[in-house]
Amino acid sequence: MLWAGLAWGLIASLLWFAIARFGSRQPMSEAQENRFASFTILFFGVTGIVSLLLVGPFNLVTGIVLTGCVLIGLLLFPATQITLVFILSMAAILAYAIVVSLDTTLYRPLLAPVDYRPAQVWYDIITIIAAGLIITKDSFTVAALTSTWRHREASTFDRSIRDPLTGVANRGHLLQTLTHQLAMPTRARKGLAVVLMDVDFFKQINDRYGHATGDQALIHVAETLQDNLRDNDLLGRYGGEEFLMLLPGATLSQAHNVAERCAEALRHNAMAITGSPAIKLTASFGVSSASAQSAMDAHTLIEEADRAMYTAKHQGRDRVVVYSRPQ
Numbered sequence: 001m002l003w004a005g006l007a008w009g010l011i012a013s014l015l016w017f018a019i020a021r022f023g024s025r026q027p028m029s030e031a032q033e034n035r036f037a038s039f040t041i042l043f044f045g046v047t048g049i050v051s052l053l054l055v056g057p058f059n060l061v062t063g064i065v066l067t068g069c070v071l072i073g074l075l076l077f078p079a080t081q082i083t084l085v086f087i088l089s090m091a092a093i094l095a096y097a098i099v100v101s102l103d104t105t106l107y108r109p110l111l112a113p114v115d116y117r118p119a120q121v122w123y124d125i126i127t128i129i130a131a132g133l134i135i136t137k138d139s140f141t142v143a144a145l146t147s148t149w150r151h152r153e154a155s156t157f158d159r160s161i162r163d164p165l166t167g168v169a170n171r172g173h174l175l176q177t178l179t180h181q182l183a184m185p186t187r188a189r190k191g192l193a194v195v196l197m198d199v200d201f202f203k204q205i206n207d208r209y210g211h212a213t214g215d216q217a218l219i220h221v222a223e224t225l226q227d228n229l230r231d232n233d234l235l236g237r238y239g240g241e242e243f244l245m246l247l248p249g250a251t252l253s254q255a256h257n258v259a260e261r262c263a264e265a266l267r268h269n270a271m272a273i274t275g276s277p278a279i280k281l282t283a284s285f286g287v288s289s290a291s292a293q294s295a296m297d298a299h300t301l302i303e304e305a306d307r308a309m310y311t312a313k314h315q316g317r318d319r320v321v322v323y324s325r326p327q
């Protein structure tokens with residue numbers, strides 16, 4: 001019976017862990033994780049109750065299943081459900097203590113041996129509470145590790161799509177998002193516009209104030225642009241002092257307005273630095289768009305915006321130029 005219990009605990013735990021970790025190719029969504037966690041509680045909870053009924057609270061099989069229930073549950077749990085698991089495990093420990101404190105002649109496990117003897121009640125209660133505290137402490141350690149692990153996974157993903165200096169999307173993420181949006185079926189997408197901008201005379205800022213101030217200026221530019229975009233627009237750093245904005249659903253003239261708004265914000269939002277007058281920054285903007293019907297690829301669209309941006313540079317900088325496609 002003991003070995004069967006141990007084997008069962010081990011197999012069930014490994015199985016559960018394998019399903020949680022490798023069961024789906026995609027990482028589980030939060031809703032899936034919650035469903036899986038609830039199912040796990042139910043499964044181990046029911047198993048625990050059945051063990052209690054069949055072999056009684058003093059049997060090692062019951063102990064293993066209850067401990068497994070708490071530990072495996074916590075190992076797999078999304079952080080949002082840790083409190084729930086904690087309450088449930090404390091309730092399980094309390095219920096366990098109550099059961100052993102009862103006059104056990106009132107309760108006789110279904111599979112109890114003929115010479116079944118109730119244990120010393122107080123001794124058992126103290127042992128169970130101590131065990132409960134140890135399990136709880138361990139559970140919190142596991143929970144903390146699990147949450148660090150999840151957090152690390154999330155922040156690795158975050159790092160892989162962000163520009164480390166400015167915190168906006170990096171070039172790879174911009175291109176991937178744009179390619180994905182352009183590949184959407186015609187009926188699912190509206191138009192899409194891109195705005196490419198390049199800070200004017202940026203080399204002079206580096207030369208005059210130093211590279212660290214140059215970096216601050218890039219952060220300032222990114223913040224100013226971000227403040228002038230909507231939530232579903234995507235701003236990213238395309239190169240050194242070049243930023244790209246993806247505006248899903250925007251027409252060419254709407255994107256033109258957005259670019260003018262950004263140029264205006266940059267013009268009137270000089271960057272404050274200590275010990276010198278605020279630095280005035282301007283930029284040149286190029287705008288291009290793809291209608292819902294056009295089959296345009298990401299590189300062509302960006303190249304058009306790039307040409308328009310260079311026209312803006314040649315026309316004297318600090319302005320917006322819209323790409324006009326040859327008829």
Ligand SMILES: Nc1nc2c(ncn2[C@@H]2O[C@H](COP(=O)(O)OP(=O)(O)OP(=O)(O)O)[C@@H](O)[C@H]2O)c(=O)[nH]1
Pocket residue numbers: 165198199200201202203204206210211212213214215218239240241313317
């Ligand atoms: N501080 C800092 N400078 C950068 C970074 N990336 C690129 N740069 C600098 O940006 C400058 C770009 O200079 P240029 O390409 O000559 O262009 P510009 O001076 O902005 O002139 P125009 O674009 O013609 O208006 C170079 O000096 C680069 O070293 C960065 O991450 N931090």
